[in-house]
Structures are given as C-alpha cells and as structure tokens.
Amino acid sequence: MCRVFLLFIVLFAACTTERMTNIEQLMEDLSAAENASQREQHIEHFMEQVRRTGTPLIENDTTVIYLYQGANKRVRILGDITQWADNIEMENIPGTDLYYYRGIHPAEARLEYQLIIDDDPPIADPLCPYKVLNGLGSHSELAMPGYTYHPALESVRDGTPGDYARVTQHLLPSGIMGYATDIYVYTPPEYESLNTHHPTIYVLDGQDYIEYAHAPAVLDHLIESGELEPVIAVFIAPPNRHAMAIPNRSTEYGMNPDYARFMADEVVPFVEKHYRSLALPSARLVAGPSYAGLASAYIALHHPNVFGLAYSQSGYLSFRSNALVEAYRHAPRKPIRLYVDIGIYEQMVGLGWLPDDAVNFLEANRQFKEVLTEKGYDFIYQEYPEGHTWGNWRTYLIDALSHFFPADIQSEQTP
Known part of the structure; x- marks a missing residue:
C-alpha cells in the first residue's frame, strides 16, 4: 500500500500568499520514515517548496521559520532582531543538514539579517530571494504579513x-x-x-x-x-x-x-x-x-x-x-x-x-x-x-x- 505523505502545513514564504508545510510536519515525516531513502525524499520534497517560495517561512502573522541547508557544524542569525550586536543559534534537525530557528516578530515588521556559517564572515541567506544593500554588502530581507511594500520599491x-x-x-x-x-x-x-x-x-x-x-x-x-x-x-x-x-x-x-x-x-x-x-x-x-x-x-x-x-x-x-x-x-x-x-x-x-x-x-x-x-x-x-x-x-x-x-x-x- 502506497504511503501518502502530505507536507500540508503550509509554509508561507515571506511576502507571498502561498502556504507550505511547516517544520514540525517535516520532522514527523522524517521520524516515520522507514529507511534513509524515504528520509531523503521527504527532505527533497520539503526543500523543493522552500526553494520555490524562499525563506524565511511564515507560519502565521507573527511567527516565522529561518532555515538553512548545508553540511556545517554551526549556523547563527545576525540582524535587526539581535540589533546586529549578538547572534542567535539555529537548531539542527537531527540526522539532516537542515538548521532552523523559530522567531516571533511584530506583524508589521520588516527586518534584515545575515547568516554566520561556522566561523565565516556573515552572508546573505542563500534561500531568501529578497536583498537590501547597506554599504557593507547584502542583507537578506524579511517582510512580515502585515507589512506593505510601496509600489515604488517592488522592483x-x-x-x-x-x-x-x-x-x-x-x-x-x-x-x-x-x-x-x-x-x-x-x-x-x-x-x-x-x-x-x-x-x-x-x-x-x-x-x-x-x-x-x-x-x-x-x-x-x-x-x-x-x-x-x-x-x-x-x-x-x-x-x-x-x-x-x-x-x-x-x-x-x-x-x-x-x-x-x-x-x-x-x-x-x-x-x-x-x-x-x-x-x-x-x-x-x-x-x-x-x-x-x-x-x-x-x-x-x-x-x-x-x-x-x-x-x-x-x-x-x-x-x-x-x-x-x-x-x-x-x-x-x-x-x-x-x-x-x-x-x-x-x-x-x-x-x-x-x-x-x-x-x-x-x-x-x-x-x-x-x-x-x-x-x-x-x-x-x-x-x-x-x-x-x-x-x-x-x-x-x-x-x-x-x-x-x-x-x-x-x-x-x-x-
């Protein structure tokens, strides 16, 4: 009997109206997988949706998931949410190369951030499609659901x-x-x-x-x-x-x-x-x-x-x-x-x-x-x-x- 897996908890990438699956559903699917091949299929299906819509993933009006995929030892977030003075450790999903952090922000916020991979210099989030220049390089941008972009800036x-x-x-x-x-x-x-x-x-x-x-x-x-x-x-x-x-x-x-x-x-x-x-x-x-x-x-x-x-x-x-x-x-x-x-x-x-x-x-x-x-x-x-x-x-x-x-x-x- 064919196993149907639904990554239906819709992850909603910042500034889109499309919903996708959330991290908890992915972890449940990984836990229920019978072998490594099934685990890889779940991860790839999840990441296909992430790559299509981008990160951070918005769960509701005030909650987002920052996500990174890579064979690294440590991933941290640096940005407006830490006032660029500190960083936040992202959590590894055991047995995978995925790291995530759940953040709670004001519904109307527009926030910029970078990722610190291991001990390398900060970089823009490779999964986030939106960037802002700031003199010292590129920041990734998160616009919460209550934030409205002026048409003059959409392009x-x-x-x-x-x-x-x-x-x-x-x-x-x-x-x-x-x-x-x-x-x-x-x-x-x-x-x-x-x-x-x-x-x-x-x-x-x-x-x-x-x-x-x-x-x-x-x-x-x-x-x-x-x-x-x-x-x-x-x-x-x-x-x-x-x-x-x-x-x-x-x-x-x-x-x-x-x-x-x-x-x-x-x-x-x-x-x-x-x-x-x-x-x-x-x-x-x-x-x-x-x-x-x-x-x-x-x-x-x-x-x-x-x-x-x-x-x-x-x-x-x-x-x-x-x-x-x-x-x-x-x-x-x-x-x-x-x-x-x-x-x-x-x-x-x-x-x-x-x-x-x-x-x-x-x-x-x-x-x-x-x-x-x-x-x-x-x-x-x-x-x-x-x-x-x-x-x-x-x-x-x-x-x-x-x-x-x-x-x-x-x-x-x-x-």
Missing part, C-alpha cells in the same frame, strides 16, 4: 544598486570647508519643458540614497503617479566615502557649524543659480539618516531662514550625550517643521565602536520628541518595527516627502 527588492542615470554631477568648491564636494542633482520629469520653479530636497549621504535607496527612481514613480509634487533633489556626498581618511562624514555631520554654513551659504546659492528651485525656506528640506539625520536637524536649527524643513531618519541624536536634543531644548523655538522617525530595533546602534552612552538611538529620539512637544514645534514623529538599515530609510523617505510635498501643492510658474 528593487533583488539588492541591485541604484544608478546615476537621472542625476547630473557637479563638483562644488567650498571656501568654507576648504575642499570640493560632489553633488548630484535630480530634476523632475518634464523639467526641461516646463518653466516652473520647484521645492528642493537637500539630501546628505547623497550617494547612498542614490545607490541603496534608489531615490531618483522612487522620485520618478511618486511624481508620475501623482503622489508627490515635482521636486528637485540635491544629493550631497561626504568626502572620502569609502576611505579611512579625514575629512569624512563624521567631521561634516557631527554638529559642525562650518558644514551648516556650507550648506546654507554655498550649496543652496549654487543650486538656485543653476536650477529652478523655489527660493523659500518652506520649500527647502534638508534630510539624512543616522549621522546625517543629526546633521539635518542641526542645520535647520541654525539656519531656519534657509531650511524651513528637516527630516531626521534614525538620527544619531545620542551624539555627545544628546547635545542636539539639549540645543533644541534651550534655544528659542525656530520657524521650522520637522519629520523624525526611528526603528524600534535601534537601541544598540554601533555597539563596540560608539561610546556606550550613545548606542541607544531609540531613546534619544524619544527624548527629542518630548523636547519638540514641550517647545511647541510643528513636527511628525514615527516609530517603526525596523532596524538601522537602508531598507528602513528608503521606505519611509516616501512618507516624509509625501508629508512635506503632497501632490496638491502647486509649483510656482515663472512669469
């Missing part, structure tokens, strides 16, 4: 970098900084055919936004779909981006008054001389992530007559014992609007190389929210079940831009 989930086709590069000499800076300028669709002035976003860590956040392609999508007012975007690159040399992003973004003056007195005048940029503080947004988020909020505080809008993504507001938070607390309220967001998995950022009292970005951002509330600022504050990653920042950049520049705001026609 970039394979981990390929964004390109520079939609931006124009300029080398801007600076008398203030004493060196030249690369800037990359994006203009909206139909810019050349319309005699219109536009709001402008000034984006720190600019090359990262182009390559890792696909910002030019995202802007095209948002504008062409009618979600966003046509904007100009200026992507400002820090010096020595991939070199251990000074100057660098730390020397520029660490509450540097010279860099703030450079942005206000040199970058903005250059852009407004060469592009049809609206010359209004309320039409200029300065934005950036992490260290650049700190710098964005700092620049707006000190130059509100130039930048009336600021966006801090996962801002390094714990810098120098919350120095910027205290600066906002003690300064008169400025005529600026802010958008501040942070991931709940950002409580140990830079552990091991940042000062111990500076790694809790989440707490520092919460304190910033309290100060902004006390001072009466016009601001938006958001927390998300995400980590300190470009997958986070590329997603919520869309929300912030739509908040500041919704499509019903009209650009200014030139007389």
Whole structure:
C-alpha cells in the first residue's frame, strides 16, 4: 500500500500568499520514515517548496521559520532582531543538514539579517530571494504579513544598486570647508519643458540614497503617479566615502557649524543659480539618516531662514550625550517643521565602536520628541518595527516627502 505523505502545513514564504508545510510536519515525516531513502525524499520534497517560495517561512502573522541547508557544524542569525550586536543559534534537525530557528516578530515588521556559517564572515541567506544593500554588502530581507511594500520599491527588492542615470554631477568648491564636494542633482520629469520653479530636497549621504535607496527612481514613480509634487533633489556626498581618511562624514555631520554654513551659504546659492528651485525656506528640506539625520536637524536649527524643513531618519541624536536634543531644548523655538522617525530595533546602534552612552538611538529620539512637544514645534514623529538599515530609510523617505510635498501643492510658474 502506497504511503501518502502530505507536507500540508503550509509554509508561507515571506511576502507571498502561498502556504507550505511547516517544520514540525517535516520532522514527523522524517521520524516515520522507514529507511534513509524515504528520509531523503521527504527532505527533497520539503526543500523543493522552500526553494520555490524562499525563506524565511511564515507560519502565521507573527511567527516565522529561518532555515538553512548545508553540511556545517554551526549556523547563527545576525540582524535587526539581535540589533546586529549578538547572534542567535539555529537548531539542527537531527540526522539532516537542515538548521532552523523559530522567531516571533511584530506583524508589521520588516527586518534584515545575515547568516554566520561556522566561523565565516556573515552572508546573505542563500534561500531568501529578497536583498537590501547597506554599504557593507547584502542583507537578506524579511517582510512580515502585515507589512506593505510601496509600489515604488517592488522592483528593487533583488539588492541591485541604484544608478546615476537621472542625476547630473557637479563638483562644488567650498571656501568654507576648504575642499570640493560632489553633488548630484535630480530634476523632475518634464523639467526641461516646463518653466516652473520647484521645492528642493537637500539630501546628505547623497550617494547612498542614490545607490541603496534608489531615490531618483522612487522620485520618478511618486511624481508620475501623482503622489508627490515635482521636486528637485540635491544629493550631497561626504568626502572620502569609502576611505579611512579625514575629512569624512563624521567631521561634516557631527554638529559642525562650518558644514551648516556650507550648506546654507554655498550649496543652496549654487543650486538656485543653476536650477529652478523655489527660493523659500518652506520649500527647502534638508534630510539624512543616522549621522546625517543629526546633521539635518542641526542645520535647520541654525539656519531656519534657509531650511524651513528637516527630516531626521534614525538620527544619531545620542551624539555627545544628546547635545542636539539639549540645543533644541534651550534655544528659542525656530520657524521650522520637522519629520523624525526611528526603528524600534535601534537601541544598540554601533555597539563596540560608539561610546556606550550613545548606542541607544531609540531613546534619544524619544527624548527629542518630548523636547519638540514641550517647545511647541510643528513636527511628525514615527516609530517603526525596523532596524538601522537602508531598507528602513528608503521606505519611509516616501512618507516624509509625501508629508512635506503632497501632490496638491502647486509649483510656482515663472512669469
């Protein structure tokens, strides 16, 4: 009599609607197998489904199975769920080359992770089809069932970098900084055919936004779909981006008054001389992530007559014992609007190389929210079940831009 085995507990790969069998069913089938050949058949059938849909496997709204197959001694998970500061041991299914870990996460979470195989450097999960670039390589991506991808990002989930086709590069000499800076300028669709002035976003860590956040392609999508007012975007690159040399992003973004003056007195005048940029503080947004988020909020505080809008993504507001938070607390309220967001998995950022009292970005951002509330600022504050990653920042950049520049705001026609 033919033995029918049903791997019917449907494993559901992240971001799909197809259900598959779960780990317990596989282990039951393996336990009931009469010989090695049957065990191999069960494993191969299981893995066929896994390879077709990918990992992690979603059992329900909050429970997932991380899975790895390989003849190794040890497999660990490193990622947002450990805040990149620790790792989680995966369990071997006895008598097989399969390793798994059951994780419980918020239903709306989007999480990035890597695997550590034996003692080798971390790698992306070979069974996960979704990748995110983060400067130091590729992370695998898990989107829980309650997470919704914006259509502008659906085509970039394979981990390929964004390109520079939609931006124009300029080398801007600076008398203030004493060196030249690369800037990359994006203009909206139909810019050349319309005699219109536009709001402008000034984006720190600019090359990262182009390559890792696909910002030019995202802007095209948002504008062409009618979600966003046509904007100009200026992507400002820090010096020595991939070199251990000074100057660098730390020397520029660490509450540097010279860099703030450079942005206000040199970058903005250059852009407004060469592009049809609206010359209004309320039409200029300065934005950036992490260290650049700190710098964005700092620049707006000190130059509100130039930048009336600021966006801090996962801002390094714990810098120098919350120095910027205290600066906002003690300064008169400025005529600026802010958008501040942070991931709940950002409580140990830079552990091991940042000062111990500076790694809790989440707490520092919460304190910033309290100060902004006390001072009466016009601001938006958001927390998300995400980590300190470009997958986070590329997603919520869309929300912030739509908040500041919704499509019903009209650009200014030139007389």
